[in-house]
Amino acid sequence: MKRSFGAKSAIYAILVVWSLVVLFPLYTMVVNSVKRQRDIFRNPFIPPWPLTFEGFTSAWQDGRFDLYFRNSIFVTVVSLLLIVFLGSMASYALANWRSKWSTFIFILFVAGLMIPIRLGTINIFQIVQSLNLIDNVFGLLPVYIAMGLPISVFVLTSFIRTIPHELIDAAHVDGASEWRIYWSIVLPLLRPAIATVIIFNLIPIWNDLWFPLIFIRSEEQRTVILGVSMLFGQYQSNWTRILSALSLSAIPILILYILMSKQFIKGLTAGAVKG
Amino acid sequence: MTTISAPQAPSQVRPNRYKDRRRLTWILFLLPALLIYLGFMAAPLINSLGLSFYTGAGLRPEKFVGFANYQELLTNPLWRDRFLNALRNTIIFFTIHMLVQNTLGLLFAVLLASGIKGHSFFRTIIFIPATLSVLVIGFLWRLILNPQWGAVNKLLDAAGLGFLARPWLGDPGLILIIISLVSVWQWVGLPTMMYLAGLLTIPDELTEAARVDGANAWQTFWRIKIPLLIPVIGIVAVLTFVGNFNAFDIVYAMAGARGDPKYAADLMGTFFYRTAIAGEHPVARPDMGIGAAVAGVTFVILLVGVTFWLVGSRQRDYEL
Structure with a gap:
């Protein structure tokens, strides 16, 4: 026009x-x-x-952001791996199993898209405490995995349904087990959908404040964002250091975003729209 | 939820003798995900709501009291004033998002969809803040608005608007609006992208036909594009609604867990945090039962909102 x-x-x-x-x-x-x-x-x-660069060095060394980064990377990577792995297994079953149970389970998962997990915080805290995982980054893992599964199941199930059936039937004829078909045929085909699932979950997990704030106390277990949340109390007057720490926590995501902005926008928007 | 349908059956009917064994296989495939999801999301949600009917000190309230916690929340002035204040603030917070964020988002989407040069560059920039942590954004704006540093006040001075300068976050009449606008600044990229995706699916023939019939751009927008965008507008509204009633980080970063000064920026999210986790003034000890009741009220509000949307989109489906 x-x-x-x-x-x-x-x-x-x-x-x-x-x-x-x-x-x-x-x-x-x-x-x-x-x-x-x-x-x-x-x-x-x-x-x-x-x-x-004194702000950066003091945040990294005295501020223990080296440690916080290690914790955040660990939590994010392990949660994402399991969200993708467990989610794709469940999706493979849901896309193939024809029964009223599978319909029910699918709806159960999808209901989680609309309901914020934070409303269950009190009981999650009790559970994580009884598992002795309060004040431990491991305690965050099951929470993040549970939080990521609905979108994972939703995106991957829809995607698996589009895979041509001849491919899987041929493998059946050759006598391959379901596990083998899932692992060596379906999983590799899922790559683009997995990218969407990862991007959609990466940002909320990496940026989460709520659960670390409630679960984590000691310095060794802090995530980057929890470390940032302590800045104002500790270094009120050192602005160079506060701004360095803020930049430090934002720059990795910014770089990743600028490198892959198209996928980010697509993934985050798709995730949101499908809710 | 119109986009969701039950899993389709495979196109071919498989031989019966495999049935039982295959069912066991599928259950094994589903079990790990299902256990984690039920154990850490579905069950805790139900149990937390159940806890709102119990009272007791400490982490595990054990005395059943029926609706007493809800009654307490709504009638005891100690809780009631805070609760109604947080609810009112959350409604204002949500209204500002609907008016400013979702209108700006629509505007940006229309501009980006007009096919100008560099649209993907602008799209990338508009979306940047949505990838960053709410906490980092909140802190950053808190520094920029800080009168001691006064980055914003200095800019106003330079523009000859020095009389507007003020301690933005210290004013109880302003802070909620400022925080809402910072949140709008961060999230406007999301509705922009959704509207943009919606606009791009409208066939050119449709707008072209309208143009040939003599409709101007304004009429085309209101009579053709907006009606076709209504499902997207609905999704944007319901996502904003759910997000806003759970907002916590932005207030925590810019005004602390109490939404200071004078609870002027206290939202349902921060109120829930104080009652259930951190302890509410003057008790200063978390009350799990009351906290669960706050979550319960939030849950009911969300449920009502989402149901409204579901019924609305159902009806539209029938009409079309």
Whole structure:
């Protein structure tokens, strides 16, 4: 459709202004994280000079963000692996098993898309405590897996149903077991759907504050976001360090996002829409 | 939920003698996921709601009291005022999201769908904040709005609007609006992408035909695009609703667990956190029974909202 010059300019003006509104706080965060305290206050918006990385080193070493990163990566990777593995197994069964039970189980899983797990926090806390996993990153794993399974089952079941049946029947004729068919035929075909499931769960798990805040007490078990949540109490006056820690926690996700923005947008939106 | 259908049967009927063995196989495939899901999500939800009928100190209230916790929550001034305040704030929080976030999202989607150059660049930028942690976003804005540093106040000064500068987060009349707008800033990318996806499915022939019949862009938008977008608008509304009634992180980051000053930014999420986990002033000890009742009320509110949406989309399906 042809548009007038005026209409086009208006479109660009709105998008550019909003982009600046989005980028300005992020720019302020990153630029000031490498400034000295007094430069932060005197000139918050100019590019940093002289550069200082003391905020990053002190957050990484004294602030134990090295530890927090290790914990967060562990929790996120293990949860995602199990969400994908257990979710795809369940989906394979749900896509093939014809019975009223499978319909019921499918609806049970899908109901979890609409109901926030936080409402069950009190009992989850009791369960994790009776398992002796309070104040332990391992205690977060089952919660995150349970939280990720509904979307995983929903996306993967729909995807498996689109796999041509001849492929699986041929394997049956060759005498392959269901496990073998799942593992060496279905699972490799699921790759694009698995990417969606991973992206959809990666962000909420990595960014979660609620469960670490409630479950974790000691420093050795903290996740990155829980570490960030302690910043204001501890280093109230050291702005270089606060901004460094904020940047540190945001940059890995930002890089990942910029590298794969198309998949991120698709995954997160698909996940949300299917709710 | 119109998008959800029961699993389809495989296209071929399999021989009967396999049936029992295959059923066992499927159960084994399902069991691990089902156990974790039931054990850590479904059962805790039901048990937590069940706990709202019990009272007692400590982690495991054991004395059954029926609806007494709910009665306490709604009549004892100690709880009632906080509860009604949090509920009112959450409704305001949700209203601002519906008005600002979902309207801006629609605007951005329409602009991006107009096929201008660089649309994918702008799309990427609009979505950036949605990938970041709510806590990090909250802290960042708290610093930027801090009058001691005054990044925003300095900008206003530079623009000749210095008289507008104020301690944004210290004003009980402003803080809830500011926090809502920060949350809108973060999440607007989500409705934008959903509306965009919806707009791109509208066939060009439809808008083209309208144009040939003499409709201008404004009429095409209201008479053709908006009616076709109604299912997406419904999904956006229900997601915003569920998200907002569970919001916690943004208030925790910008105003603390009490939504200071004077509980002006206290939401259902923070109220639940204090009653069930952290302890509510002046008791300062968590009351699991009351906390569970707060979760119970939230659950009922969500249930009513989602049912409304389900019934609405059902009816629309029949009409079409």
